[in-house]
Amino acid sequence: MKNEYKTKSRNAIFEYLKENRDRRFTARDIMDTFSDQGEEVDKSTIYRNLEKLCKEGRLISYKDKDVNGTCYQYSEDNKECNCHIHAKCSVCGKIYHLDNKLFENVEKDLLDKYGIDIDYGKTVIAGKCNNCRKS
């Protein structure tokens, strides 16, 4: 384990993450929010911290055709996001962490019939969540 310092910028980023848990956001979203709040954190600092968190598995990152730049999402309770499948609502972008048991059969079939070894950490199911279906 590496040493990690607590700094003003890092704290600000964590604040943002906590206030935006279970929502996707981009580096730009953070910059804009900070800018609005008069908080000053350099963009390179933001990118470096986000990258670090991703490597540690505390943050998910993905790209979306309809969003400019990389999308991130904070996993509140430090779920090991490299080990389970996610579902993403195509409308609001909310991410769900799925139970791997759902895919036990699919995993087997994929390997048997297509020769594909599914990567749980990278797979994203697209769909529409309850809320967005109503509206």
Added chain:
Amino acid sequence: MKNEYKTKSRNAIFEYLKENRDRRFTARDIMDTFSDQGEEVDKSTIYRNLEKLCKEGRLISYKDKDVNGTCYQYSEDNKECNCHIHAKCSVCGKIYHLDNKLFENVEKDLLDKYGIDIDYGKTVIAGKCNNCRKS
């Protein structure tokens, strides 16, 4: 229907698409290939043509965390890619068109347990294909 002219550049792009069906590629891939072949097509022309083809539904586009820029894939025989799940090899990028039957149970579970209505056309399973597992 709009009028569409046949031009040298457009033909070159179509040639590329046909030679690379069922493989993902980026705008850069096209530029590099053309460059190698001594073919000269401006990048803005490439982007404009790709965008046009996407709008017409003749090309799929998506973003991949591990690939720089937008990925495209030409669907040779215009498969109805909006209606089935795809699997993508994280290594070589090859796309597989999956049988929906594999996901019948998952579909039900997702709705029951998470309230998510899966979108078959947008879902992409990540994994490693047979070939890439060997190497």
Added chain:
DNA sequence: TTGCGTGCAAAGGTTTTGCATGGCA
């Protein structure tokens, strides 16, 4: 003091846009 983190500036890559020109039908 040590070494991790930050800010700044610059650069790299992708994609878009405006405008004049070229070329298909």
Added chain:
DNA sequence: TGCCATGCAAAACCTTTGCACGCAA
């Protein structure tokens, strides 16, 4: 001729990188 398409250059974005300095432990 009338439009669509292209090339070129510039600009807009996002993201990365090098370097010196700041600061937590």
